Amino acid sequence: MKLKISLFFLGVACAAAPVMAAPVNMTLTSGVYICSQYDNPNPAGRKLMLDFWQVTGPSPSQVSVTIFRRTMGDDRWSEFKNAPVDASGASVIIPNPNGVRGIRVNGLLDGNATGLQLSGQEQNPKVSKYCSQMSMHKTADATTLYDGVLKKLANKTPTAQDLASAENAVSLLPPVDMLSPLDQQDYASKLKTANKDFITRYYEIAKKKAADPKDTTLLPSVAKLVTSRVEDTNHYHPLAILRDIVKIHAKAMMDAGMDPITQAVTGTQDLCARIDGFTFSYNTQADDYFAELTDVPVDFWTKDQANKWLSESASCNNGAKFKQNLMQNWKFIQTRMAGMAFVKTQVAQLKTAKVKNLDDFIASDWLMPTNNVLNANHVQQSQMDDYLMPAIRAAQQAAVDKISAQIKAHLEDPALSLSDTDQFCSATLGRFGNYFNNQSPGGALYNMCNKDVAPALKTKLLAIVSQEASRLQGLDANAETFFSTNGFTVTNPLSTTHLGYTNADVQAAVQSAVDKANATLADNRSKALAAARATIDSQMDPAISSGSDIPPATAALCKKAEDASYQVNMSKDVNSLAQHCSDKMAAWRAAKKKVACTKAMVAAKVPDALKDGYIEAQVPLLGMKKVTVRELVCQPHAGDEIDFSQSNGWFSSSYKMTHKLQIGGHAMAVTATVTPTKDDTSNLVLSDLKAPGGTFNTQIFDLKNPKQVAGCFFDAEDCVQPN
Structure with missing residues (x-):
């Protein structure tokens, strides 16, 4: 991010330089230097600074200096554009029209200049005693610098040394504003992606190496990253990398039956290098602080080793601070040590656990210690997550595999x-x-x-x-x-x-x-x-x-x-x-x-002439129906009986038909004369209807109508009433 500031510097003495008639176009970088804004004598006000200068002009006697400056740890750049100056002499003061301060530069155009921040008024400038000397040296253009760093970041198998070199190179890059306007976004995006992927690749390599319990070189090499870094960035925190792999390596050693305390940092020189060289943020957790300084998580500490570290740290510049932190957190560390002692016992038991069957598995509460047991033995959640649960999960999985095979066989x-x-x-x-x-x-x-x-x-x-x-x-x-x-x-x-x-x-x-x-x-x-x-x-x-x-x-x-x-x-x-x-x-x-x-x-003695005959009968309110002789004889109502006889006379074509049935509990016999019609001998007409012992219901049946006569004969239950 670029912060524009309108600030011009006062003149600075400059070493004599040869007169050049050719145009001037060069890039200088200061490297990291210390300076205090506003001549602040408080050490806390002094910052690590980085400058890039773009020096351009038609001739040495008329050059403009554009200064890009940022504070290390802050990705924002300030840009200062200065009025043209005469740089043809041995020294030059880059002026500030406000007359507050400036920079005295010796050998500006030599490519290896020195610069001193000035304080006081323009008429009587003095060298600032709160800023270190700047060593300005000529460097490649911004595009070349970015391409070089991107090449470093393309390394597929970086070592700790590669990581330190590449990340320091990233920190010392000029601002993207010094690139061609059309390249700025592209290079910024490529650098961000390449840097993140590069750190991730190293981190994965380091984690795999940390998983080797016999490795003795990884932790010291990562510790050197911390002391050799130019700055921490959003992606690059070597202390965080060290903290993670210390835990991974300790767990690998424990799983292999080795004691992580044997990997501890020992000796005054190595211990002081960390105590004095590591910078911790204000919110660093105690267990992280001690693990990063000693290469051993506090879970695996012993009291004897802690006393040894106290003795070895006595001569460190920050030894008193280390001692104070250790004393303040000793009770916490003892709790962690007690919890880990229980965890180690549990892990050893889990490795030899033999679960016979499902009932046995359930009886063991899934091989999981209860919260009461964990609390009573001071087991911390991180110890549970990092050390005990992996062992529990492994033992549970072995039991699950065994029982699952038993279940499969049963099925x-x-x-x-x-x-x-x-x-x-x-x-x-x-x-x-x-x-x-x-x-x-x-x-x-x-x-x-x-x-x-x-x-x-x-x-x-x-x-x-x-x-x-x-x-x-x-x-x-x-x-x-x-x-x-x-x-x-x-x-x-x-x-x-x-x-x-x-x-x-x-x-x-x-x-x-x-x-x-x-x-x-x-x-x-x-x-x-x-x-x-x-x-x-x-x-x-x-x-x-x-x-x-x-x-x-x-x-x-x-x-x-x-x-x-x-x-x-x-x-x-x-x-x-x-x-x-x-x-x-x-x-x-x-x-x-x-x-x-x-x-x-x-049985009904049906004459041959009538066997295929039919009768049309009309029942009032029920309508007309056609009944065959066969239906009458073969499908009579229950209890009814139909029979036939021939009328008197040899040449008679009429026949007598009798319908025997029960009416109101009385046995009745209704008779009728059956005569084939002339036009259709199969069409039979009933007449001469008689019902001995009974009376016809003439209010319903019209017995003058041959079809209703037939209806009365068939529906005798409604037509005849016993006397």
Whole structure:
């Protein structure tokens, strides 16, 4: 970020320089120097500064100096544009029109100039005693500098030395404002991305190396990054890198059975280099502070080693501060040490833990110590997260893998029914309700169990299909087996039982097996169907022809076919045979009825001339109906009886018809004369209606109307009233 400031500097003495007639265009950089704004004598007011100067002009005697300046640790740049000066002499003062201060430069155009900040008034300037001398040297243009740094950042396998070199180079780059206007955004973006990726690559390499418990070079090399850095940036915090890999390395050593205290920083020289060279922010946590200084997390400290560090730090410049911090935090450190002692014991036990089965796993509370136990042993949350939980998770996973294999074997047991297989996970693991999440052992077992259910069901379902196909292949193909085997058809077992854990793969595989099995049974099915039809036809056809009774076995066979047609999942062949049976039974009933009707016609003495006749009868309020003689005789009302006799006379064409019935508990006989019409001898007309012992209801029936006479005869219950 650039901060524009209108500030001009007072003159500065400059070393003699050769007169140059050629135009001037050069870039100078100061390197890092110390300066106090406004001549502040307070050391806290002194800052590390960095300058880049752009010197341009038509000749040495007329050059302009544009100064870009920033405070290290702050990415904002200030830009100072100065009025032209004569730089042809040995020294030059870069003036400030306000007459407050300036810079005296010796050898400005030599490429290796020195600069001193001035204080006081323009008439009597003095060298500022609160600013160090600036060493201005000529450098490449901004584009070349940026390209060089980007090349450094392209290193795919950086070492700690590479990181220090590259990050310091990034810190000493000029502002993007010194680039071509059209390149500024592009270079700023590329630098930001390349720098972030470069640090990430080193960090990943360092973490992998830190995971080697035998490594002894990584931690010292990262510590040197801290003391050699020019500045911390938004992406580059070497102390943070050191803090992380100290923890990683300590855990790796503990996992390998090694004591991290053996990697501790020892000796006054190395310890003081850190105590005096490391700069910590005000909010640094105590455990981070001590881990970064000693290469050992406080969890693994011992009292003897702490006393040794106190002794070795006594001669450090900041030794008193270290001692004060250690004394103030000793109780906290002791608590961490106690918690880690318990953690180490637990980790050792977890490595040898033997979980026999699910019940054993649950009895151990999933190998998880309770909060009460953790609190009583001073285990901190970070110790739980960094050291104990990984060991618990590893032991839990081993137990989960073992128990999951046991569950899988149980699910695959042929003796376990389909229903029990389907419900096993819920029935066995459902009692752990609140453990049903992917992060818990119970949840993991439940999920793994559910994944194993479908394959187990698939195996069992395919076995059922195969066994049923083999059974059907061994049966004789006849009518009886046709019905008992659903037409020699293997039924999909999924259609006869409800299973909740079958998936599309299981369903497709089972259906495919069913289809293949039924294809192999096609010949058996065809033979059995033919045998069943032949059996039915051989016994039904004679009965249909004669109207005689059918054999009980055949009736039972057809009844079985009819019952089968109403069942679910019946094969189409069974349904077709059931329909064939139904058609035969209908034909037999019709034949049986016809024979019975013929007998009834004989018993009723129906004259031949009337057998095919019909009568049109009208019943008031009910309308007209046409009744055949056969219907009258063969389908009388319950308890009614119809018979015929011929009227007197050899040549008479009239007949007498009698309707015997019960009316109001009285036996009645209604008679009528039946006469064929001349135009249509099959059309019979009733007349001469008589009802001995009864009276006709002439209010309803018009007995002068032949059709209502017929209506009265047929509906005698309403037409005749007993006397």
